[in-house]
Amino acid sequence: MTEPAATGAVVKGAAVRCVPAVPSWVSLMAGDLESAMAFYGSLFGWSFSRGPDRWGPYVRAMLGGVAVAGLSGSTDLELPVAWTTYFGTEDADMVAERIRARGGTVAIGPLGFDAGRLAIASDRAGAPFGVWEGDRRTGAVLHTLPGAPVWIELRTPDAFDAALFYGGVFGWDERDPAEFDVRWEHDRVVLRTEERSVAALVRATDPEARPSWNVYFSVADADASVEQAGRLGADVLGEVRDSPYGRVADLRDPHGGRFSLLGPRLPEDD
Template sequence: MSALTLRLAQGTPCWVSLMTDDLPGARAFYGELLGWTFTQGPAQLGAYVRARLGEEPVAGLGVSSVTGFPVQWTTYFAVDNADRAAQLVRECGGTVAVGPLQAERAGRLAIAADVSGAVFGLWQGEEHLGREARPEPGGPAWAELLTPDAHGAASFYRAVLGVPVAEAEGGSALLVGGRAVAGIRHGAELRGHPPRWRTHFAVADAELTARRTVELGGRVLVEPHPTPRGRAARLADPRGGHFSVLEAV
């Protein structure tokens, strides 16, 4: 992350964080599957660690303090002012569950939900700027919202993040600097599950990663298959945290 000297442009997915009820197990599973090592995160966030690829932070893992809270990954979007963005969430019909609060000198954050209930984060980077998605195996590669109201979601994120939303194959996309940074599409396959942002990690081989997931105690939810962004698979970790993998191209 040393090459980054400026906060990522507002609206860019810049971080992903897992809340789980088994942090040691999550460290073992994702460390083996994606090649991560770990360092301690901000003490204010409790039992929280940062996953690294080499020296670069790529994700956070923490323990949920809410009994019965589902194990899940959260996508964070870079914002210039977390307090202002959180206020816009409320004005646009969403809710703010946590913050905005200061994470030591790393930055300022809030956790919110959009009009359909999909959870996401806001991150105003200071010492910790985050990481833009890219096709490097082991790191976040893409963020995609599955929702029953794709049109309403597009209007919500356009207003909250102040970025354009354009039609894309299979749905729409948030644009930053004219480039698609995240997708929104109608979640026909939700099948009773709540709307959610789906985190995709880049891997060299989707089939191999799916097999390894099962060997490590996880599950394959959807076998590797072609998508507009490359070959992908939907997986779950041993505690039920859903994530996807996307072959690096």
């Protein structure tokens, strides 16, 4: 288990922010923490800061003095190597009750820790996610600094059912539309906050794939980053392709953790 923190504006010393109702942090459960640090550090230019080790070895990935992700090590071979997306909330206990009431499962927590309260859960289709109740006063949402998580996407058999589930759990319809918006955009249910699209729910194209929240990391050049990831031992899952939000690629790190890259589109030929 890792400690959430916000991916905020690129300001050294900026306080961590929990952003209610939207993804506010991502973390990797790695079987081999040192190997994961070497891979992602080389790919994204991350440095690392040691964090609290209450639940095992844990580091924060840093860019320009800003924490952008968490990585933790585990000796439990039963646990898959995977990225977890944490949603911010004002009340983790209330959200846990709503998850259960709507057919989801709360596997861990809510538990108190230094930065607030957290829980690990799964929706009614089985997609795992985290809940984090923390400081909501300062910071910002996902940003476009290369190497940081910039987009989170749920791939699930029924995106509309998923939207009903998460909307009920996090009170999407109760939010101020000037600050939070849910819309249908490019065949996706898209979450927008602070005038930026930050996450989406989309029907999975592979019916055999396990429902999951997929993390997209911002890169300056998706094609070049895919080549570099391959040299570092990653598996490239399909071709680099254009999307409404940029040029994207799906990968699996050397230990099986799936993630994606999002970069600008290639310039069109004249």
